[in-house]
Amino acid sequence: EDKVVQSPLSLVVHEGDTVTLNCSYEVTNFRSLLWYKQEKKAPTFLFMLTSSGIEKKSGRLSSILDKKELFSILNITATQTGDSAVYLCAVSPGGSSNTGKLIFGQGTTLQVKP
Amino acid sequence: DGGITQSPKYLFRKEGQNVTLSCEQNLNHDAMYWYRQDPGQGLRLIYYSQIVNDFQKGDIAEGYSVSREKKESFPLTVTSAQKNPTAFYLCASQGLARTDTQYFGPGTRLTVL
Numbered sequence: 001e002d003k004v005v006q007s008p009l010s011l012v013v014h015e016g017d018t019v020t021l022n023c024s025y026e027v028t029n030f031r032s033l034l035w036y037k038q039e040k041k042a043p044t045f046l047f048m049l050t051s052s053g054i055e056k057k058s059g060r061l062s063s064i065l066d067k068k069e070l071f072s073i074l075n076i077t078a079t080q081t082g083d084s085a086v087y088l089c090a091v092s093p094g095g096s097s098n099t100g101k102l103i104f105g106q107g108t109t110l111q112v113k114p
Numbered sequence: 115d116g117g118i119t120q121s122p123k124y125l126f127r128k129e130g131q132n133v134t135l136s137c138e139q140n141l142n143h144d145a146m147y148w149y150r151q152d153p154g155q156g157l158r159l160i161y162y163s164q165i166v167n168d169f170q171k172g173d174i175a176e177g178y179s180v181s182r183e184k185k186e187s188f189p190l191t192v193t194s195a196q197k198n199p200t201a202f203y204l205c206a207s208q209g210l211a212r213t214d215t216q217y218f219g220p221g222t223r224l225t226v227l
Contacts, residue, residue, distance in 0.1 A: 043204070045216075045217070100145050101172070102147075
């Protein structure tokens, strides 16, 4: 059965800290891994990763994929209170029956205290 | 504005009543999806549609029904058969290129009393 597991489930840090969120997966015919940020409402897209070892970066956020170990991390440096959110990891299985479906992890709830 | 809209934002219903959640997109996306989100469980797929007049069950379709009569619209009906309908419901859409980026609507929070 395809599954995505995120850790930790919740995290409390102070402004300025650096955090690392983890996502491991087991899927057949892996196609891509996506990270989303959810602040109370609609998840917003952060990154899509398809190749191992290539870091994607956007401001203070970065992410990397390890297809051998079936793992991805999302790093946030110099955290701010505005980074408080649920971070969702999702995997898109590929193959001939690819339908665009995503398999989501449970999410990591990050709280950044001032 | 281009995007996905869901209505209503909050919905309260009595147990045993059917309720329909609206999802509309003007992104010209072919594929649309319905997810349910419960605390600590991430998003779970209810139904999805890749083309008008066609849809498939997701992982937790029991007690739900959908229709896809127009490309822009993918309403979800929560029936009385759904045993635990109180949840946050998210609709998403995705373009033909299958770039795997799904765009989400703002969600509807359904509470069954």
